[in-house]
Amino acid sequence: MGKKFVAVYTGISLFLLLSILIVSLGRIVSFRRERLETYKTIHSSLRKMIEDGLSQEKSFHSPLLKSAIQQAFQRTPSLMLVIVYSFDEGIHYLRARNSTVLTTPLSELDALRGFPQFHYNSFTHVKITSSIALPPGTTYLLDAVYLLVDPSELIPILRDAIILILLLAGITLWIYFYGKRTIELSKATPRVEEQSKRIKEASETKQPEPESPPQNPSVETPPIDQCLFSPTTGLGWQQHLEKRLTLELERAAYNEQDLSLVLMQIAGMDRSNDSYRELAKSIQTSIAFEDLVFEYGEDGVAIVLPNSSLEQSITTLKGFLKKLDPSIPKQFNLPRCGVSSRNGRLIDGKQLILEAEGALKKAGSTWKDCIVGFRSDPGKYREFITKKEASQSIEEVVQASS
Secondary structure: OOHHHHHHHHHHHHHHHHHHHHHHHHHHHHHHHHHHHHHHHHHHHHHHHHHHHHHHHOOOOOHHHHHHHHHHHHHOOOEEEEEEEEOOOEEEEEEEOOHHHEOOOHHHOOOOOOOOOEOOOOOOEEEEEEEEOOOOOOOEEEEEEEEOOOHHHHHHHHHHHHHHHHHHHHHHHHHHHHHHHHHHHHHHHHHHHHHHHHHHHHHHHOOOOOOOOOOOOOOOOOOHHHOOEOOOOOOEOHHHHHHHHHHHHHHHHHOOOOEEEEEEEOOOOOOOOHHHHHHHHHHHHHOOOHHHEEEEOOOEEEEEEEOOOHHHHHHHHHHHHHOOOOHHHHHOOOOEEEEEEOOOOOOOHHHHHHHHHHHHHHOOOOOOOOEEEEOOOHHHHHHHHHHHHHHHHHHHHHHHHO
16 A cells, blocks of 8 residues: 555544544534423423412422422432522522432531532533522522433444444454555565566476475374363363462462362263353353363363352352253253362362362252362361371481482
8 A cells, every 4th residue: 555545544534533523422412402401491390380389388398399399300300409598598498319419418408508519410410590589588599400411321322433433443454454465465476476487497497306305203293182272172181180270279378369179060961062062161251260171071170260268169159050051951960069179278289179079979969969068177187287298208218218
């Protein structure tokens, strides 16, 4: 693409973008102006209604006046506040849909003199003030606050603007890649012609073609299980679980965080089944990171939940099983889950897997007992640490004597 075309297209794009923004802003202003005219008419009716009520009852506490204002609130959901006050006597009547529009506490309203203070957004709300025509002596002012623009009402306008901007961005990207491809092809054409010329000259001189070097038989394609994820299920290989779990436990101990391991088993489901892959994808997108979900046996899944206690993990599993696709429990059995957590201990991945497997064996097939958690016994844990340290010291003595 030439520099002239880029400059022209950039100018056109900026003009279109500015036009979209101006049109959208114009629609919002026009919408707001129409609402303001409507509320001015409603406010005139409200003032007339209050004047009629005061002329009959001559009191702001009359049931007729209160009933009329209540009906006004019911007929106009956007009416947020009605207040009648005077400079010398303060507030005579106040009714608000909620207290967020008032900056003055309710306990201080009775002692207030002069203008009451309101708290509202000047763009989304509007305050209309008018005087009430009464016999001479006291001047009453009527203030009413209306919800002028609900943010949800601006969604269609913003949606149209975003669609047009995305369309313009798509056209720009298409022109960019098309121009880039054209430039690459134009640069490659002289090379192709030069190569064709060389091939023709070589064929005329009948020079022998160089032999291709022999392939090295010692270079082999690495086995597929050396990859991080299984291509069949998209989960991590089970043989990587213990090592990765040990690393995550060390990280959790360093940061003084908890960590849980969940072993989920669905009897009757196979890793080659589409339902297994859908379940695995659902786990990766809802309750665990993609690289912390592993295959477990032929019908199970291992899930590592960092910074999650035993109770938090069980709560997470319950929420996940409630949102599970109903076809899975119907076609297969209900998933059984065994959970174990670090719980402040210094243990390795192998020990945590053994604890979760023990909890999994006790899990049942009903909603009440399908999740079983392993709770560590502090006394047994101390015995385990003592035996482990003793076995390590014996191995060191044997190695030193040999």
